[in-house]
Amino acid sequence: MTLSDVANRAGTSVATASKALNSRAEVAPETRERVLRAAAELSFQPNVLARGLISGRTRTVGLLTDELGGRFAIPILLGAENALGNGQMSVLLCDARGDAIRRQHYIRTLLARQVDGFIVVGDSNDVRPSLTQDIPVPVVYAYAESTDPNDLSIVADxxxxxxxxxxxxxxxxxxxxxxxxxxxxxxxxxxxxxxxxxxxxxxxxxxxxxxxxxxxxxxxxxxxxxxxxxxxxxxxxxxxxxxxxxxxxxxxxxxxxxxxxxxxxxxxxxxxxxxxxxxxxxxxxxxxNLEQLGAAAVNHLFAAMDGNAGSGVIRQPGRLVVRESTGPVLHH
Amino acid sequence: MTLSDVANRAGTSVATASKALNSRAEVAPETRERVLRAAAELSFQPNVLARGLISGRTRTVGLLTDELGGRFAIPILLGAENALGNGQMSVLLCDARGDAIRRQHYIRTLLARQVDGFIVVGDSNDVRPSLTQDIPVPVVYAYAESTDPNDLSIVADxxxxxxxxxxxxxxxxxxxxxxxxxxxxxxxxxxxxxxxxxxxxxxxxxxxxxxxxxxxxxxxxxxxxxxxxxxxxxxxxxxxxxxxxxxxxxxxxxxxxxxxxxxxxxxxxxxxxxxxxxxxxxxxxxxxNLEQLGAAAVNHLFAAMDGNAGSGVIRQPGRLVVRESTGPVLHH
DNA sequence: GTCCTCTCCGAAAACCGTTTCAAAGCGGGG
DNA sequence: CCCCGCTTTGAAACGGTTTTCGGAGAGGAC
Incomplete structure (x- = not known):
């Protein structure tokens, strides 16, 4: 995804590609078009490190779960992934399998990858120890309630x-x-x-x-x-x-x-x-309504990343699905 | 999160901080301790781009699935995530929900994030169109068979x-x-x-x-x-x-x-x-044996990333689990 | 043919974060 | 006072990408 790749694909030199992408003059419209197309095809993004803009959001959030095999994490993950996709972000997935050492390892790994935030997905909608002190980026707890009331937890009601x-x-x-x-x-x-x-x-x-x-x-x-x-x-x-x-x-x-x-x-x-x-x-x-729960977690994470961190416990309401096992209305 | 931040916080010079973090000699124990603490507090991670490791390895693979909600993708994902974790790699997860446009979008997104390889997880162990021509990094198909016999597919037998x-x-x-x-x-x-x-x-x-x-x-x-x-x-x-x-x-x-x-x-x-x-x-x-299938996919992906790309269809054998519904052995 | 303009290229320069290197500080012992 | 080892440091080196700069082609007008 380097500029030379783009230039290569566009059949031009790196210099020309640079000018085309920076909308500078001295580049023929046809060439510019070709470069832009190549850049789009390779989804090229200028390497921020080389410029001054290092404050680079990686637009990635880490999703830390404990029981991916269970059936609660998946719908939450789906909802979250959907909401993240709308914000052009991606999810790095880690399953700690309920093991604390593994969890710490994953936290370090995710931090090394500079995720912009964490979603900690619980497995039983219950209270669990806060991880926030280990994590210098925003954290939201989903389907779990952090022991720290300053954290933001979203649980099923x-x-x-x-x-x-x-x-x-x-x-x-x-x-x-x-x-x-x-x-x-x-x-x-x-x-x-x-x-x-x-x-x-x-x-x-x-x-x-x-x-x-x-x-x-x-x-x-x-x-x-x-x-x-x-x-x-x-x-x-x-x-x-x-x-x-x-x-x-x-x-x-x-x-x-x-x-x-x-x-x-x-x-x-x-x-x-x-x-x-x-x-x-x-x-x-x-x-x-676990998908909404996942989406809500993402939206609160976005807010926290923008500096509007919330706290406390949010209860995601459920929804009654009526089928035949309760039959028609009885009058009494 | 740059080294100078750490040095700053530790009250030392960048050079000393570098040596301390790299466990080199010539740094006083007390100073080293201070640097390590500062690094931990800032959850500093050396910028890999600056070293020689740049050869594009982000140590991340993209996992593209179609039906995360189904029950087949998850065990595969677990097996893959486990195998990747052993290789110090992470998984970027995308669920295309069976939609081709969404799938293309995710492929572009993952490529923009420079994943080192793709695992395409199918939902029904059936033949599906090859995506390899859209993807310039190694691809392995899991629980799906690519239409292109030059691709490597791992299916359940x-x-x-x-x-x-x-x-x-x-x-x-x-x-x-x-x-x-x-x-x-x-x-x-x-x-x-x-x-x-x-x-x-x-x-x-x-x-x-x-x-x-x-x-x-x-x-x-x-x-x-x-x-x-x-x-x-x-x-x-x-x-x-x-x-x-x-x-x-x-x-x-x-x-x-x-x-x-x-x-x-x-x-x-x-x-x-x-x-x-x-x-x-x-x-x-x-x-x-879907977890093994996922792990096998990862191992083949590693091989492909090392230049030893395979091709064809590998059949992952199943395993009989005997419970009471077939009873004790009958003699006849 | 010559000149001029427009476009593109190769090489060099700039930038960034990290590592290395040689030199500078510092304290103690002879 | 001088020497010596240990520690620290500023500056240079490195590997990487992007931008800049001067020049080289190409094509048309005169």
Missing amino acids: DEGGARLAAEHLVSHGRRRIGHITGPDTYRAARDRAAGLRTVLAEAGLTPAGDPLYGEWSQRWGRHAARLLLAARPDVDAIFCGNDQVAAGAADTLRDLGRRIPDDVAIVGYDNWEFFAADCRPPLTTVDL | DEGGARLAAEHLVSHGRRRIGHITGPDTYRAARDRAAGLRTVLAEAGLTPAGDPLYGEWSQRWGRHAARLLLAARPDVDAIFCGNDQVAAGAADTLRDLGRRIPDDVAIVGYDNWEFFAADCRPPLTTVDL
């Missing part, structure tokens, strides 16, 4: 999402609503349970038993649904902590002859299409 | 993987083996069917009906299994084109009272843990 789901169930006439979810070590699980609890309290309802905390698997969903039905045979809705659990619960309900949604409605969480849309019946669920 | 699955079923005494898979527009579906056909022919068996081509969904797996059982009530094994289809087929078998694996064995494909391991029963399936 689990409590709000759960409220959407619970309100949907309540407004459809469900009155005895159980909750099956993942490990209570996950803040997401606790927040979702809290959202449900709040809505039920507001509606004057009592939960059908305590939330069943277990794991984020279909297997647990199947097992817990049996437990729930045994303890509370009259439940008319189950709000599940994610779609896998919901798919498992739906399995058990069918095995036990309960009709969905006629006898029992089910709501999942995450809107993981492979499970939610292909379930029997397709699941009503809450979409985390 | 679908036929070989299907043979592993089929041989497993045959060696466990299954004799009436049906096949349910995705659309026959997918080469993966056709290759997997071909692998099964070959093994059955070698074993002197006839397939239980023609392969049922449909879609890659659980829903189709459920539906097709009903069709298969109606047409061939005596099938004792179903090889499914992927794990979702297999999970759907397992659903139907349970609904119809067939025991898995006692009456009918099931084998999936892809080893998508969420479906395969959490199925009832857990699925025997074929793992594509």
Whole structure:
């Protein structure tokens, strides 16, 4: 991408190419055109180092994630990459795989490459140690909340999402609503349970038993649904902590002859299409809007790079996706 | 972030700072310490351009994908990122979302950033147009086969993987083996069917009906299994084109009272843990070894960057993952 | 043919950040 | 006081790219 490459491609000398690109006189229009075209084709950019302009934004941001294999980082990454592309920026991707040493190594690597900013993508929407003191460029935390309140964190609003789901169930006439979810070590699980609890309290309802905390698997969903039905045979809705659990619960309900949604409605969480849309019946669920979350992270990073750094925690609202598992509206 | 900044901050001269950072002698321990601290504080990184290393190596490769949202690109990316990290390189990620204009834009962007090479990650292990003529640096195609035989493509060996699955079923005494898979527009579906056909022919068996081509969904797996059982009530094994289809087929078998694996064995494909391991029963399936595929792509890219460019198609073998859906060995 | 203008080129110069080199400071011991 | 080793430094060297400058061709007008 050096000037001589451009000159070479344009079939001209370096000197002429330089003049053409700097809009100086003494270069024939046809030649200038040729040089400009060659420069465009090679997406040539004058080497800033040679001039005085070193304050060179590399227009690259580092994206540091911990669980790229999981299913949350990807939509965030897609949203971020899209937003960055609109700003003509690129993303350098690093997956620390949850290892602190690896993470420090990647931070150094990215800094060596002079990224203009960092997006730290969490894996569980939970609190995580701030990395900002190690990083002299702007940082935004996405799907994670930094321990340092001066950092800017953008998290999914689990409590709000759960409220959407619970309100949907309540407004459809469900009155005895159980909750099956993942490990209570996950803040997401606790927040979702809290959202449900709040809505039920507001509606004057009592939960059908305590939330069943277990794991984020279909297997647990199947097992817990049996437990729930045994303890509370009259439940008319189950709000599940994610779609896998919901798919498992739906399995058990069918095995036990309960009709969905006629006898029992089910709501999942995450809107993981492979499970939610292909379930029997397709699941009503809450979409985390992770792509918007990623895009929001980028926009806040841009603002920080322009000197308008924010701080605190921003909650990205979810979105209820209604499918057949909650059935038509019930009047009561 | 220049050396003089560091020297300034350390209260020393540029020359001394240089020696301190390069671990040369003739610098007092106390001074060296001061310089190192200043460098760390400024996260200084020597400007590579000034050394002899300029020969264009930015130690960055561009990874161009089409369907990051799909589940195949990610493991490849992880494998590649891991292999690159070992070589102290980084990956610039771009997702063209299947759009040709977007793809060209990203190619230009990545070239402008002087990536040392490209990895083009496909979304379906199928043939795709070569991009090499647009790219003046080495290119390796992963999970895709370039139309240009002079390019180097690394694909998953679908036929070989299907043979592993089929041989497993045959060696466990299954004799009436049906096949349910995705659309026959997918080469993966056709290759997997071909692998099964070959093994059955070698074993002197006839397939239980023609392969049922449909879609890659659980829903189709459920539906097709009903069709298969109606047409061939005596099938004792179903090889499914992927794990979702297999999970759907397992659903139907349970609904119809067939025991898995006692009456009918099931084998999936892809080893998508969420479906395969959490199925009832857990699925025997074929793992594509996508991480190795990504790592292999990187290694071939390194070779190409060193001037040893390869060409042709390399088939990355799969790996059989045995779970309960094919049961214990049957003696016959 | 000669002159003039316009265009382009090769070589040299300028710029930048880093490294190297030779010389200068500095303190202590003889 | 002088010598000597250690440390530091300013200036020059280096490798890289871009810009500048004088000159060389080409083509037309007279």
